[in-house]
Amino acid sequence: MISEKQFNNELQLIIHNAIREDVGDGDHSSLACIPASATGKAKLIVKEDGIIAGVAFAKMIFEYVDSNLKVETFITDGTPVKKGDVVFHVSGSSQAILKSERLVLNSMQRMSAIATKTKSYVDLLEGTKTQILDTRKTTPGFRACEKWAVKIGGGENHRFALYDMIMLKDNHIDFAGGITLAINKTKAYLKENNLDLKIIVEARDLDEIKEILESEGIYRILIDNLNFEDTKKAVALIGDQCQTESSGNINENTIRSYAECGVDFISSGALTHSIYNMDLSLKAF
Known part of the structure; x- marks a missing residue:
C-alpha cells in the first residue's frame, strides 16, 4: 500500500488540477461583481440522508485557495446525517469561497455517496x-x-x-x-x-x-x-x-x-x- 506521504501528495495534486481546470485565468463571474475586499459566510447543507464524507478534504481545498478562510465544523467525516443538517460554516473572502464552492461540492457529494454505499455493505x-x-x-x-x-x-x-x-x-x-x-x-x-x-x-x-x-x-x-x-x-x-x-x-x-x-x-x-x-x-x- 502507498505511504501516508504519497497519499497526501495525491490529494494535493487532485486539488491543484481541479482548481486549474475550473478557475483557469480567473473566476470572472466573481471578479466582475464582488470586490476583492468583500467577506462573507456560507454553510454546507445536507439535502438527503446518508454518511457524510469529504469534510477534511473540503478544509484542504479552502486552505489551498485561501489560507485565511475559516471553517467551523459541526459534523465530522463518517457521521450519519439527515436532510437539513448543517455540516460546517466557512467564512472569509467572498471571492475565495465562490472559487472553492464547486470543487468542495463535487468532491463531498461523490465521497459521501461512496461512504454511504460502503456503510450499507459493511x-x-x-x-x-x-x-x-x-x-x-x-x-x-x-x-x-x-x-x-x-x-x-x-x-x-x-x-x-x-x-x-x-x-x-x-x-x-x-x-x-x-x-x-x-x-x-x-x-x-x-x-x-x-x-x-x-x-x-x-x-x-x-x-x-x-x-x-x-x-x-x-x-x-x-x-x-x-x-x-x-x-x-x-x-x-x-x-x-x-x-x-x-x-x-x-x-x-x-x-x-x-x-x-x-x-x-x-x-x-x-x-x-x-x-x-x-x-x-x-x-x-
Whole structure:
C-alpha cells in the first residue's frame, strides 16, 4: 500500500488540477461583481440522508485557495446525517469561497455517496469475518478521494494502483502462458528489481486454485465469479495457506451469502463506479 506521504501528495495534486481546470485565468463571474475586499459566510447543507464524507478534504481545498478562510465544523467525516443538517460554516473572502464552492461540492457529494454505499455493505457483513474492499474502478484523477471515502464508510482499501501490489489476473495469466509460469516470472522479476510487493493471483475455477497453491509466497487468492458452493470448496482448499477474496458480480443481494462461505475479503467495484452523488448545497447566509 502507498505511504501516508504519497497519499497526501495525491490529494494535493487532485486539488491543484481541479482548481486549474475550473478557475483557469480567473473566476470572472466573481471578479466582475464582488470586490476583492468583500467577506462573507456560507454553510454546507445536507439535502438527503446518508454518511457524510469529504469534510477534511473540503478544509484542504479552502486552505489551498485561501489560507485565511475559516471553517467551523459541526459534523465530522463518517457521521450519519439527515436532510437539513448543517455540516460546517466557512467564512472569509467572498471571492475565495465562490472559487472553492464547486470543487468542495463535487468532491463531498461523490465521497459521501461512496461512504454511504460502503456503510450499507459493511452493515450487510456484520457478524461475519469478511471485510469489504474497493477496487481500481475509480474516477480518473480522483482515486485518492474515492478510496478515502471507502475508509470513511468503514471499508478497506485494496491496492492503490498498479505499482503497490502484484495482481495476476486472467489476462496476465493467459499472456504469460499459464498460472505457474506467471507466478515464477513474477517472483524472478521482484527479485531482480529488489521489490517487496505482495502477490495476489486470480483463480477462475477450483483446478486453478489447486495450481496456485503449488507455489509458495502467494499473499491472497482472488476467487473470481464462483458460485456459493464452489466458493465454499475453494475456501476449504485454501485453508490457512493464504488470504481469500471473492469478486465478480457481487451485490447487496448476494454479498452476505458469499461472506458466509468464509472468505476473508469481498472486493466490489460498485462502491465507486455505480453510485449517485449525494445531494449537498453550499449557501451564503
